[in-house]
Every structure is written in C-alpha cells, then in structure tokens.
Amino acid sequence: MNLFKDLRENYGRNAVRDLRSLENTERKISRFRCHRVFSLRAKHSGLIPTSLKLKCPINSVRARDIVKKAEKALLNERIRVISNKIRYLEQEKTRLNTDLKSRDVNKELSIQISRHVENSRENELQYVRARQTRKLKELAEKQDKSANNNANKNNSHAEPDLSGTQLKRWVKNLSKYKLSDAQNRVLARGLGYGVSPDNLTHSSIVDEHIVACERACWKLPKPEAAQLRAEIVGTLKSAKLPPSNIGKDERVAINQLQKEESIMVLGADKGRATVVMDKTEYQQKMSTLLSDSKTYEKLDRDPTPKHKRELVSILQRLEKEEKIKKADKQFLYPTSENVPRIYGSPKIHKDGTPLRPIVDFTGSIGYNVAKSLADILSPIVGQSEHHVLNSKSLAEDLKDVTLEDDEILNSHDVVALFTSTPIDLTLHILKERLNEDKDLKIELSSLLMT
Structure with a gap:
C-alpha cells in the first residue's frame, strides 16, 4: 500500500x-x-x-x-x-x-x-x-x-391427540355419563398431572408446606425451629400465584367431574390411561371381591388400637435390647392411626374390566415400619434364579428356547397372589436369606420375627 x-x-x-x-x-x-x-x-x-x-x-x-x-x-x-x-x-x-x-x-x-x-x-x-x-x-x-x-x-399431556384411536387410548369411558370435550382433555392429561392452583391462600400446597415444616421442626432445637417457621411463613406470604397451566373450560370441567356423584374416575391398572366407571358398577365389583371368604375375613371391630399397642411394645423392647436406636424408634413409632383403605384399579386390557385390589397403607400405624422393611429386603430382591425383571428380560431369556412339536409354552394368570402367599413360610425364607448374606448391615432384623 x-x-x-x-x-x-x-x-x-x-x-x-x-x-x-x-x-x-x-x-x-x-x-x-x-x-x-x-x-x-x-x-x-x-x-x-x-x-x-x-x-x-x-x-x-x-x-x-x-x-x-x-x-x-x-x-x-x-x-x-x-x-x-x-x-x-x-x-x-x-x-x-x-x-x-x-x-x-x-x-x-x-x-x-x-x-x-x-x-x-x-x-x-x-x-x-x-x-x-x-x-x-x-x-x-x-x-x-x-x-x-x-x-x-x-405438560407432556397438556394437549393430547383426542382424535380417533388416541381418545380411546388415553380416556376409557365405561360409564353411561357422556364426557364433554373439555372433560376429555382434562382426563387425557392423566391423574398425576399437577394443576396449578388458582388461589394460594386456600391451596393444599400451602397446607403441605406447613405440615412438612412442622414435622421438620420436631427434630430441631427450639431456636432453629422458630427460625425455620419464620422463613417458611415469609416465603409463603411472598409467593406469587403461578400462571395457569389449564384453560378456564378445563377448570370448569374438573369441578363438574368432582361434583358428579354417578361416576368414578380411576387410573388404569396398566399404562397411563384414565378410566371412567359408573359408581354402582365399581361398588358392585368391589363388593364381589371382598365377599371372597377365602381371601378376606370380616372383622367385628377395628383392630388398629390393638395393633398399635403391640407395635409400641415391640419398639420399646427393641430399643431396650439396643437392637434399634432411639432415632429409629421415633421414626417407626406410629403417630397416626389411619385405617388402610382398599380400592380397585380397572384392568382395561382384560375382558369385563376386572378390578385389581390395592390397599393404601399411607398414614397407617405400620407405614414407616413397612418402608424400613422394604429397605432391609431390597438387597435380596431379584437374587433368585427364577426372578424375571420385566417382559423384555423374559423375552431375552426365552429367545434361545426351542419348543418341540409336542411341547407348548404355558403362562399362568395367578389370582390373588399376595393374599394367597403363606406368611409363615415367607418369613422363614426371608430370615434364611438375610442370615446367609453376611455383608448386610441390618439394625432392624428382629422386626422380621414379629
């Protein structure tokens, strides 16, 4: 340049x-x-x-x-x-x-x-x-x-395809009640869909935070508990209402479904479909299930107080024998006496839509004990040679199996499996399996004998 x-x-x-x-x-x-x-x-x-x-x-x-x-x-x-x-x-x-x-x-x-x-x-x-x-x-x-x-x-189910076969896939209406388009959209989102609150003052979310805070404060010193309560109160007061994740017509549809007394809205036994049944049909099927005297026994009175006294006595004995710590006893101690509730989950993949009985143990006297036992037993689950993880695992196991001309593959549909399991034999097997595993650190093993 x-x-x-x-x-x-x-x-x-x-x-x-x-x-x-x-x-x-x-x-x-x-x-x-x-x-x-x-x-x-x-x-x-x-x-x-x-x-x-x-x-x-x-x-x-x-x-x-x-x-x-x-x-x-x-x-x-x-x-x-x-x-x-x-x-x-x-x-x-x-x-x-x-x-x-x-x-x-x-x-x-x-x-x-x-x-x-x-x-x-x-x-x-x-x-x-x-x-x-x-x-x-x-x-x-x-x-x-x-x-x-x-x-x-x-909002993976926010706008599901409700045309043709998709409607039948996500919403199964077995009742005489005719669902509106808005009600179909709401139900297609699934029973686990979290609807944003329209009022924080009377929202169950606020109640849940308060209850959780009080539970946490039980184990804290008084000054720290007071500080935690103050922080929670300040957070709740300054909380803003989140934007609505459903339309106005869908809120109206939810209210309509809640007020409709002729139907039951349930989750399907398999898959994420939502099932609508007539309440009379649901009650009739549940009554038929409970009338099976081989599986269920009618009680004259509520045995919850008696079982609670027995459980408290066992926990006190275990603590005295130094088999559990004080903190474990406090966790296992029954603070609520809710009676376990049974309900039915529709099997829409079977003819006649039978109900699978499910017992909700939440809030019962043995809820925390069951959680602790589940943690104890989890290491030995799936160790049996006969254990099948899922259908994919079963297919892998069967892919090398060849059937002869005079052979058939038979699959049994077990009815009332858990209620038919012999409890004494099951406890004996579990005790043997736990004793055989020397690496397990179990503080609550004596609970298996109760």
Whole structure:
C-alpha cells in the first residue's frame, strides 16, 4: 500500500509501527463496543451468553437459583470489564494519535491516515456487529426452544391427540355419563398431572408446606425451629400465584367431574390411561371381591388400637435390647392411626374390566415400619434364579428356547397372589436369606420375627 510505503520512506519504520498500532487499537475498540452492546442486550432480554453458562452440580431448586444468580453476576462483571477495556483503548488511541502528529506528517498523508483508520474501524464494526447480532438472535431462539421443550416436558399431556384411536387410548369411558370435550382433555392429561392452583391462600400446597415444616421442626432445637417457621411463613406470604397451566373450560370441567356423584374416575391398572366407571358398577365389583371368604375375613371391630399397642411394645423392647436406636424408634413409632383403605384399579386390557385390589397403607400405624422393611429386603430382591425383571428380560431369556412339536409354552394368570402367599413360610425364607448374606448391615432384623 502506498500509504505505508510513503510513511516508511518519509518518517521511518517507527511511524508505520504507530499507524499499525493505531489501526489495531481502533479495531479492538470496535470489537469491544459491539461486545458490550451484545452483553447489554442479553442482560436486558434476560439471556445468558453460552460462554457464561454454568453447570449446576446439585439437582435442587435452590442450587439452580444460585447458579442463575451467579450467571447474571458474571454477565454484569463482563460488562464492567469490557467498559474498562474500552476506556483503556481510548487512552491508547489518544496516545498513538499524539505520537503520529508529533512526527509532523504532511497534510495529504494525514488525510490518508485518517481515511485508512476510519475504513478499518468501520469494516471491523460492520463485521463484528453482524456476528454479534446473529449470536444474540441464536441465543434468544435457543432459549425459546429450551423453554418450549421444558413446557412440553412438564405438560407432556397438556394437549393430547383426542382424535380417533388416541381418545380411546388415553380416556376409557365405561360409564353411561357422556364426557364433554373439555372433560376429555382434562382426563387425557392423566391423574398425576399437577394443576396449578388458582388461589394460594386456600391451596393444599400451602397446607403441605406447613405440615412438612412442622414435622421438620420436631427434630430441631427450639431456636432453629422458630427460625425455620419464620422463613417458611415469609416465603409463603411472598409467593406469587403461578400462571395457569389449564384453560378456564378445563377448570370448569374438573369441578363438574368432582361434583358428579354417578361416576368414578380411576387410573388404569396398566399404562397411563384414565378410566371412567359408573359408581354402582365399581361398588358392585368391589363388593364381589371382598365377599371372597377365602381371601378376606370380616372383622367385628377395628383392630388398629390393638395393633398399635403391640407395635409400641415391640419398639420399646427393641430399643431396650439396643437392637434399634432411639432415632429409629421415633421414626417407626406410629403417630397416626389411619385405617388402610382398599380400592380397585380397572384392568382395561382384560375382558369385563376386572378390578385389581390395592390397599393404601399411607398414614397407617405400620407405614414407616413397612418402608424400613422394604429397605432391609431390597438387597435380596431379584437374587433368585427364577426372578424375571420385566417382559423384555423374559423375552431375552426365552429367545434361545426351542419348543418341540409336542411341547407348548404355558403362562399362568395367578389370582390373588399376595393374599394367597403363606406368611409363615415367607418369613422363614426371608430370615434364611438375610442370615446367609453376611455383608448386610441390618439394625432392624428382629422386626422380621414379629
């Protein structure tokens, strides 16, 4: 270029070096200014640049909030650092301009230098601006896509396909009651779908938080318990009502279904389908189940108080014999006396839609004991040679089995399996299996003898 050649011939290599430095400084200023604009726009749009994204090492709401705050703090710090860098480069630019002027460059060459520096600045500005604009757009699209994916994940049944066979798949109406479109949409979401509350003051969510807080306070010293209660109260008072995840017509549909006394809304025994049955038919089938004298026995009175006294006596004996710790006794101690509740789960995959009886043990005197025993027994589950994990595992086991012409593969459908299991024999087998495993650390093994 003639500019650098003339500058080198007339003013020396140092003058060319200063011009190159001035040109690079102008380009850096353009880049950092575009970077600052990009960061400010990201901040105002609630976006976090990819380079500042942090991986949350703990899967909890509080941990994710901490990470989000840290990402925002890093973005603010980047803006501050970029602004300081621009101020430094402006000072360097001023110094280089002064050095060039001190060489008494002629007017024509000074104009060429100014034009060259300005062109370099503008070219760099246009290039970086286009790149940063594209990055910001992609970042916003990525966040929108992520938000949509999360919404679809959380509301995976929010808009199910209710046309044709899909309606029969998600909602099985066996009753005489005719479901509206809104009721079908609500039921197709599944019984486990969490509907956002429309009033936090009388919401069951608030009650659940209060109950959980009180349970936690039982095991805390009084000062810490008081502080926890104060924090929970403050959090509940400042809580905002979340956006509704269902439509108004669907809320009305839920209220209608709750008030309709002629039907029962149940979850299918297999799959995630929702079943609607006539209450009279449901009660008749449950009565038929319970009338089986070989499986069930009618009691004259509630045995819960008696069983509670027996359980308390056992726990006291085990603590006295130092077979369980005091904390274990407190956990196993029956604080509620809810009577176990039986209900039926419709088997829509079988003719006549029979009911599978299920006993809800939640809140009963032996609920925590059952949980502890499940933990004790879990290591020996699946160790038998006859254990089948699932249908896929069974298919793997059978793929190498060849049947002869005079052989058949027979599958038995066991009726009332658990109620037909001999308890004494089962306990004996469990005791032997636990004694054989010397690696198990069991503090509550004596409970197996009760």
